[in-house]
Amino acid sequence: MDLEMVKYLSKLGKLSFTDEELEKAAKDMTSIIEIMDTIKEIDITYEPIKDNHNVYLGGLREDISADSFPTEKILQNAVNSESCFVVPKVVE
Amino acid sequence: MNVAELKIRDMRKMLDGKEISAAELAEAYLKRIEDTDGQLESYITVTPEEAKKAAEKAQSVIDSGNAGALTGIPLAIKDNICTDGVKTTCASKMLEDFVPPYNATVMEKLNADNIVMLGKTSMDEFAMGGSTQTSAFKKTKNPYDLGRVPGGSSGGSAAAVGASLCAAALGSDTGGSIRQPASFCGVTGLKPTYGRVSRYGLVAFASSLDQIGPIAKDAHDCAIILNAISGYDYHDGTSAKRDVPDFTAKIGQDIKGMKIAMPKEFYADGIDPEVREAVEKAAKWYEQQGAAIVECSMPSLKYAVAAYYLIASAEASSNLSRYDGIKYGHRSEVGDSYSDLVCNSRSEGFGDEVKRRILLGNYALSSGYYDAYYGKAMALKQKIREEYDSIFEGCDVILTPTAPTVAYGVNENISDPAKMYQADICTVTVNIASLPAISTPCGYDKDGMPIGMSIIGKRWDEATVIQAADVYEKQFAYVPAKL
Numbered sequence: 001m002d003l004e005m006v007k008y009l010s011k012l013g014k015l016s017f018t019d020e021e022l023e024k025a026a027k028d029m030t031s032i033i034e035i036m037d038t039i040k041e042i043d044i045t046y047e048p049i050k051d052n053h054n055v056y057l058g059g060l061r062e063d064i065s066a067d068s069f070p071t072e073k074i075l076q077n078a079v080n081s082e083s084c085f086v087v088p089k090v091v092e
Numbered sequence: 093m094n095v096a097e098l099k100i101r102d103m104r105k106m107l108d109g110k111e112i113s114a115a116e117l118a119e120a121y122l123k124r125i126e127d128t129d130g131q132l133e134s135y136i137t138v139t140p141e142e143a144k145k146a147a148e149k150a151q152s153v154i155d156s157g158n159a160g161a162l163t164g165i166p167l168a169i170k171d172n173i174c175t176d177g178v179k180t181t182c183a184s185k186m187l188e189d190f191v192p193p194y195n196a197t198v199m200e201k202l203n204a205d206n207i208v209m210l211g212k213t214s215m216d217e218f219a220m221g222g223s224t225q226t227s228a229f230k231k232t233k234n235p236y237d238l239g240r241v242p243g244g245s246s247g248g249s250a251a252a253v254g255a256s257l258c259a260a261a262l263g264s265d266t267g268g269s270i271r272q273p274a275s276f277c278g279v280t281g282l283k284p285t286y287g288r289v290s291r292y293g294l295v296a297f298a299s300s301l302d303q304i305g306p307i308a309k310d311a312h313d314c315a316i317i318l319n320a321i322s323g324y325d326y327h328d329g330t331s332a333k334r335d336v337p338d339f340t341a342k343i344g345q346d347i348k349g350m351k352i353a354m355p356k357e358f359y360a361d362g363i364d365p366e367v368r369e370a371v372e373k374a375a376k377w378y379e380q381q382g383a384a385i386v387e388c389s390m391p392s393l394k395y396a397v398a399a400y401y402l403i404a405s406a407e408a409s410s411n412l413s414r415y416d417g418i419k420y421g422h423r424s425e426v427g428d429s430y431s432d433l434v435c436n437s438r439s440e441g442f443g444d445e446v447k448r449r450i451l452l453g454n455y456a457l458s459s460g461y462y463d464a465y466y467g468k469a470m471a472l473k474q475k476i477r478e479e480y481d482s483i484f485e486g487c488d489v490i491l492t493p494t495a496p497t498v499a500y501g502v503n504e505n506i507s508d509p510a511k512m513y514q515a516d517i518c519t520v521t522v523n524i525a526s527l528p529a530i531s532t533p534c535g536y537d538k539d540g541m542p543i544g545m546s547i548i549g550k551r552w553d554e555a556t557v558i559q560a561a562d563v564y565e566k567q568f569a570y571v572p573a574k575l
Contacts (some may be wrong), residue, residue, distance in 0.1 A: 006451065012458065013409060013450040014431070016439045018232050028448055031510040032401075033455070039398045044473035061326045072478045073193035077420035088430050 075080040095120045096256035097571065100165055100313040103259060107154055107164045114154065114164035115146040119206045120167045125210065125257050128575055131238055133230040134252040136171050138211035142529050150206040152174035160205040161316050167202065168258035171212040172219055173304065174293035175199055178209075182295050183227035184217045186421045186441030196293020197328065198262060198304050198321045205320055209507050210258050213248030217443045218412070219269055219297045221245055222515055225506055226445045233502065235277055236541055237388035240499040243273030249307045250277040255575045260308035260317055264294055266301045267400050268494075268519025271531035274307050275494035275544025278533050278573060280561065281307040282314040285552050287332035289318075290325030297412040298404035299330070301523040311530060311561035315339035320556060334552070342559035348382030350560065352485035357393040358518060364497045370535030370543040371493045374564060378491075381563070386487045392475050393521065399476070400520035401513055402456045404470035408446075409453025415441065448509060473524050480525045482548050489560050493518050494531040494544035518546065528554045532561040536571060 006026045010017055019024060071083065080086040095117070098106075106112045122140050128529030129135055142167070150164035169175060172182045173190035176199070181187045195203065202209075207332025214230035216223065224232040224247025232247045234240040235255035242251040250273035253261050260415060263270040266282040274281025282305045289304045296302065306317035322336045354375060359368055379385050417423035424440050427433030442450070456465040495518055505512050522529045527548055534545040549557035 001455075005455075009451045009454045009458070010447075012454040013447075014413075014435045014438050015442070015447055015450065016435050025448070025451065026269060028509050029451060029455075031508075032448070032452060032513065035510055036398045036402060036452075036456075036465060039395050039402075039472060040464060042392075042395055042468070042472070044471040046467050046469070046476055047474060050474060053469070060329060069193055077190055077195060078418065079423035080418075087418055088428055088433055090430055 001026050001033055098259070099165045099309050100162070100259055100316050103165055104161065108159060114150040114208060115144065117164060118147040118166050118210070121210055121258060128255060129257060131236060132233055132251055132255055132257070134213055134232050134242075134248040134255065134257055135168065135211045136181055136214050136221075136229050136248070137488050139178055139209060142178065143208050143210050146206070146208045150208060153206050154406045160320075162202065162320055162328060163206040163260050164208060166208045166210050168210050168213045168249055168252045168261040169199070169375065170215055170246050170261065170263050172215060172264060172295040173198060173262060174295070175209070175212065180212065180295070181229065182218050183215045183229055184227045184441065184443065184446070186415055187261065188228070188422065190420055191484055192293070194293065197290035197325045199293065201321050213246070213252055213261060215248055215444070216245035216447050218295070218408075219245040219264055219266055220408070220445050220449050222268065222272055222512060223506070224273070225502065226250060226443055228443055229548065231502070234499045235575040237499070237539070238575070239501055240541070241276065241278030243495070243499060245269040245273070246281070246307060247273045250274050250279055253277065253279045253307050254573045260306055260313050262304055262321070262532045263307045264302055264304050265523065266297050266404060267485065267516050267523050270305045270307060270517070271519050271529060271544070271546055272495050274531045275542065276499035278542030278571070279307055280310050280314055280530065280532045280565070281305065282311070282318060282530045282554070282558070283522060283528060284318060284322065284554055286523075287330055287530045288528070288552070288554070289321050290323070290328040290331045292325055292327035298407035299411065300407060301404060303523070310565050311532060311558045312340065312343055315343065315418055315558045316465065316483055337555055338501045339555050339558055342555045343562045345559055345562050346382070347378065347560060350378070350383040350489070351386050351487040352378055352383050353386040353483050354481065354491045355388050355390040355393070355490065357390050357494070358492040360365060362517070363493055363497055366537045367493050367495070367497060367543050371491065371545045374534040374545050375491055377564065388483045388486065390479050390483065390521070392472060393517070395475060396521045396524065397514055397517055399469040399472035400516065401452065402465050403473060403524070405449045405453035405464050407453070409457065412450060414447070417441070445509065476521050477525045480521070480527065490548040492546045492548065494546045495519070497543035498537050498543055502575060522548055527551060528557055530557045530561045532565055533568065533570065534564070540571065
């Protein structure tokens with residue numbers, strides 16, 4: 001895998017790497033993709049209709065409102081909060 | 093009293109018979125943790141104060157004559173299972189200070205039975221790994237040899253059980269993360285059928301594969317814990333609405349006539365000869381007890397590692413996109429814009445292996461590669477499930493090695509992620525096919541390291557794999573860890 005591809009994938013994943021880390025990631029990913037490439041030799045097609053994704057539709061709950069968490073509990077793990085989540089200024 | 097020798101049901105009798113109090117039992121384990129966990133590093137967080145309070149409450153329930161199967165039993169919990177008010181780090185800098193505002197459903201169930209939680213155990217970061225060496229905090233060692241890994245990702249839980257630093261523990265299994273560390277640490281680990289146990293409050297890695305399960309001293313203890321944590325949960329749409337049987341019900345029943353399949357691909361090159369011999373010897377023993385060994389084949393096994401890593405990483409890259417440093421988790425001090433803040437928080441918070449999985453997942457799902465990788469992996473998932481269904485038409489359980497080797501040295505394989513991935517060959521198909529499986533010790537190699545065998549069952553038939561493991565354990569010459 002070349003450096004440009006690693007840069008593209010890291011951008012998708014919102015990750016940044018130093019030049020040295022990028023080189024290492026490219027090397028690791030190349031050996032990992034070699035294993036993944038073994039599946040190219042088998043000729044089969046996915047049939048979504050046969051896959052229930054392990055979701056048991058009979059188990060879906062009623063769409064009714066229920067108690068939620070108090071605001072302070074939800075904010076307790078935010079490093080920077082003032083009765084709401086705080087993000088850098090987006091609009092000037 | 094030597095707590096190291098006690099099983100959960102022995103403790104139950106002693107607690108109910110007033111031979112020991114819940115506080116004394118908890119104290120005995122806390123002392124062992126204090127004395128030995130400095131070397132083993134199995135716990136990220138120990139909770140002595142909470143344990144003492146829980147023991148007091150458990151004792152009052154015992155005294156009232158209303159004790160459940162796990163009342164007063166000291167357990168450890170993998171650190172990716174949310175515990176209200178107790179840090180849940182996933183062994184990641186990203187969640188170093190994260191205190192969940194709620195309990196996972198499994199914790200609600202265990203607390204309703206008044207267990208005594210001793211603490212939270214180490215693991216590979218976000219459950220990604222098979223050695224517990226990707227933990228940002230505690231790189232757990234093997235209780236049989238401190239120079240070796242405990243396996244992973246539930247390595248802290250398995251090592252703590254192996255070293256008797258808890259009566260039993262909860263782990264989670266996405267591609268072998270309960271069974272492989274159980275094998276490496278000489279204990280018993282059970283991965284339930286997908287949907288048997290609620291995943292609500294289990295920090296998500298690969299949602300279609302993750303499942304919580306017990307790690308204990310034997311299959312009977314695993315069954316007792318599975319009884320307590322199973323069942324439909326309206327918080328988890330993938331938990332199954334079906335009756336939960338008593339998983340101890342078949343324990344002690346004769347295995348005469350049981351059909352045990354051994355797919356030849358699981359015994360091929362790449363499996364250490366000592367491991368293969370130990371599992372084959374166990375098969376012979378089953379045969380002598382009247383079980384029938386069935387030869388069979390799983391041709392798709394050679395593609396299983398690739399299919400697993402593509403599916404799991406694709407799901408992980410989506411699941412981990414929630415970590416933005418804003419709502420919870422590590423927040424970078426650098427970043428003037430929203431996107432810079434998110435990128436810096438993630439880059440500082442995630443370790444190398446987690447980043448690799450995100451890159452691989454994005455690769456599998458990205459335009460131009462989706463059909464060749466993710467689409468093909470999903471097709472293989474269907475094929476592997478069909479092959480299992482076909483094998484189960486002619487057998488009751490399947491017997492395989494749990495891992496190709498025994499536990500390896502702490503510095504081996506760490507720099508070669510591709511080699512680490514291939515070591516999951518024996519366990520990943522069980523998750524792909526949503527099946528239940530148990531790993532139990534079946535021998536020791538020339539250096540005294542434990543060898544595990546896996547018994548895989550039909551969907552929802554945990555009771556039979558527990559029965560098969562239990563009958564073997566009753567005659568197995570178990571050698572406890574040196575620690």
